[in-house]
Amino acid sequence: MKLKTLLAKHKSTLVSRWVDAIVETYPPETAKFLKNKKDQFHNPIGHTIVAETQHLFDLLIEGVDREKATPFLDRIIRIRAIQEFTASKAISFVFSLKYIIREVVGPEIDTEDLDQELVDLEATLDFMSLVAFDIYVACREQVFDLRAKEVQQNAFLLLKRANLLVEKAGPEPENL
Structure with a gap:
């Protein structure tokens, strides 16, 4: 059995555990909210995480290239970048999938061919983490x-209000 077939077979478990791993990087109250609220309008962050991990997982099965992966990664990373995560914590979710795959699919890998496919898959995940x-x-x-x-x-506004600004020709900073 090919590794991609195994991944497809266990897709729902793998994606669910991947989403859980991402959500667990948030503080406990936030994680609880992200897990429990399913409505995309009441929980846009949780919805984005679920949707984009599913897309990324599908790409992982079919073969990732930078152009296809970037928009899905961007939507997750953009959220994490404004939430003051460190760089390592913001992108750690990509690496967590390696361990999840090994836990779920690892016991079914029994040939050297699948071992090599797993190494190749992990290299792909490393590439995704760099992106x-x-x-x-x-x-x-x-x-x-x-x-x-x-x-x-x-x-600029404080100086202008205090009449400490010398007027000179040129655009004001808000118009730059």
């Missing part, structure tokens, strides 16, 4: 840029 890291860094850069612009605009 996730790139996305995380880009999102954090956006967050820092927005914060810097906000500080600049607030300072």
Whole structure:
């Protein structure tokens, strides 16, 4: 039996455990909320995690390429980047799938061919984690840029209100 067949056979268990592993990285109250609220409008983060892990798992079975994986990873990482996760914690969910697969499917792997397929699959997950890291860094850069612009605009407005600003030609910071 091919590894991809085994993954497809155990898909619901693997994806469910993967979602649980992601949710468990949140504080207990948040994790409880994310697990219990199924409505996408009351729990958009939980809904996104479930939907995107299913898409990523499907890609893992069919073969991942950067262009296909990026949008699904982006939707999860974008959430985690603004929630002040460290980089390692934000992308750790990709690595957790390795251990979940070994726990669920490992006992059914009995040939060297499947062992090699598992090594290849884990290399694919490593690749996905690198893509996730790139996305995380880009999102954090956006967050820092927005914060810097906000500080600049607030300072400009304070100076303007205190009449300490010398008017000169050119656009105001909020128009930059």
